[in-house]
Amino acid sequence: QSALTQPRSVSGSPGQSVTISCTGTSNDVGGYNYVSWYQQYPGKAPKFMIYDVTKRVSGVPDRFSGSKSGNTASLTISGLQADDEADYFCCSYAGSDTFWVFGGGTRLTVL
Amino acid sequence: EVQLLESGGGLIQPGGSLRLSCAASGFTFSSYAMSWVRQAPGKGLEWVSTITAGGGSTFYADSAKGRFSISRDNSKSALFLEVDSLRAEDTALYYCAKGGWRPAGGFDPWGQGTLVTVSS
Numbered sequence: 156q157s158a159l160t161q162p163r164s165v166s167g168s169p170g171q172s173v174t175i176s177c178t179g180t181s182n183d184v185g186g187y188n189y190v191s192w193y194q195q196y197p198g199k200a201p202k203f204m205i206y207d208v209t210k211r212v213s214g215v216p217d218r219f220s221g222s223k224s225g226n227t228a229s230l231t232i233s234g235l236q237a238d239d240e241a242d243y244f245c246c247s248y249a250g251s252d253t254f255w256v257f258g259g260g261t262r263l264t265v266l
Numbered sequence: 267e268v269q270l271l272e273s274g275g276g277l278i279q280p281g282g283s284l285r286l287s288c289a290a291s292g293f294t295f296s297s298y299a300m301s302w303v304r305q306a307p308g309k310g311l312e313w314v315s316t317i318t319a320g321g322g323s324t325f326y327a328d329s330a331k332g333r334f335s336i337s338r339d340n341s342k343s344a345l346f347l348e349v350d351s352l353r354a355e356d357t358a359l360y361y362c363a364k365g366g367w368r369p370a371g372g373f374d375p376w377g378q379g380t381l382v383t384v385s386s
Binding site for chain 1: 303309310312313325327328361369370371373374375376
């Protein structure tokens with residue numbers, strides 16, 4: 156069982172928006188503004204997308220945005236496109252003892 | 267272009283050992299912390315270990331403490347993970363990734379991974 160909780164799957168139609176949640180505790184997501192998001196296509200390595208909760212990696216479309224409220228971080232993808240269909244993982248810093256925790260991943264299906 | 271290429275995985279019996287390697291290129295390897303992250307088949311990602319740029323400090327997930335050892339050779343731009351006393355639950359694709367020591371930022375980029383299968 157992963158430390159951070161993500162929905163197993165979400166879906167949306169092209170052009171729509173979807174939000175993927177990532178719920179932790181005050182020891183990780185809620186305690187630090189160091190949440191990152193990764194996109195992973197089947198059989199491929201994860202790709203760094205969002206860091207420090209809201210900052211987009213260079214080259215990532217502004218359709219991707221991150222936010223946080225309390226112990227839950229969120230990734231919102233607007234204007235869904237077919238090639239957004241992938242797995243998305245969240246990650247949070249969890250202090251100098253635990254260091255890093257990941258979510259179990261969310262499969263995004265573009266209908 | 268930054269590239270990370272892992273090797274050393276394979277089929278190993280429970281209790282066995284392996285040495286995973288990660289060859290880095292395209293950046294000043296000695297200036298960056300490096301990490302190992304694993305992914306069990308069909309499962310999520312799990313941080314395993316991080317080593318600082320100079321190699322002076324190492325950090326481990328609870329699941330790796332006492333059994334895994336991270337190291338690096340900056341003269342060869344290489345990262346290593348010695349994995350001992352392997353268990354079935356260690357079966358996973360092991361990725362090396364740049365970063366992971368500073369709380370800010372993230373892991374970027376990642377290699378393609380090397381598969382470790384623990385089975386009798």
